[in-house]
Amino acid sequence: MNPDPLFPAAPGPLDLTRAPSILFFFGLSGSGKSYVGDIIGRYGGWEVYHADDDITPEMRSALSRAEPFTDKMRAAYISALIDKIRERRLSAPRLVVTQGVYKQRHRDHLLASAPDMELIWVTAPDTLINERIARRSSGIAIESAAALKADFEVPPPGIKTIRNDADDLNIIDQLNRFFSAEAPPG
Numbered sequence: 001m002n003p004d005p006l007f008p009a010a011p012g013p014l015d016l017t018r019a020p021s022i023l024f025f026f027g028l029s030g031s032g033k034s035y036v037g038d039i040i041g042r043y044g045g046w047e048v049y050h051a052d053d054d055i056t057p058e059m060r061s062a063l064s065r066a067e068p069f070t071d072k073m074r075a076a077y078i079s080a081l082i083d084k085i086r087e088r089r090l091s092a093p094r095l096v097v098t099q100g101v102y103k104q105r106h107r108d109h110l111l112a113s114a115p116d117m118e119l120i121w122v123t124a125p126d127t128l129i130n131e132r133i134a135r136r137s138s139g140i141a142i143e144s145a146a147a148l149k150a151d152f153e154v155p156p157p158g159i160k161t162i163r164n165d166a167d168d169l170n171i172i173d174q175l176n177r178f179f180s181a182e183a184p185p186g
Helices: 033-042 058-066 071-089 106-111 126-135 144-150 168-179
Strands: 022-026 047-050 093-099 117-123 161-163
Touching: 033 093, 033 117, 033 168, 047 071, 058 071, 071 093, 071 106, 071 161, 106 117, 106 126, 126 144, 161 168
Parallel strands: 022 093, 022 117, 047 093, 117 161
Antiparallel strands: none
16 A cells, blocks of 8 residues: 555654644744644644734734734634634534734633633744744744744743654653643643
């Protein structure tokens, strides 16, 4: 049997037995939130929602000018994002969401809106983040990412964190440490 090159076999078994029904990956532009979400979609069969696809025209305009988002832009977007997540949950029993969510108050608001959601911070070394952004043919520019980075609020200690600086197997191993049947509860 020839393996399908579009859907390769999992590099290791992904076990999300203890995961809540919504996993929300946040972090800096270029940290690899979408990459981590796509691993869960590909190897775990979860629906994946890259919420950057739904940023507002006003936010897109700010990015094109390498300006940070205003509080008003962010608040309106977070409210719309909560509605989108609720809508997607109607047809998706297990959902992965990826989006930067740079402000802690917005992360708190998201968590309050969905008790079956867990937020996970995706990190990577700055040099790797800059390399990833520079390689992109579309999306955020390095100047825009730098403007946004200044607004990022580091989450409180104790939040689950994925360090995205290796390959699929490394990500799967980290996810399994959090959510496998053998992982400690909580």
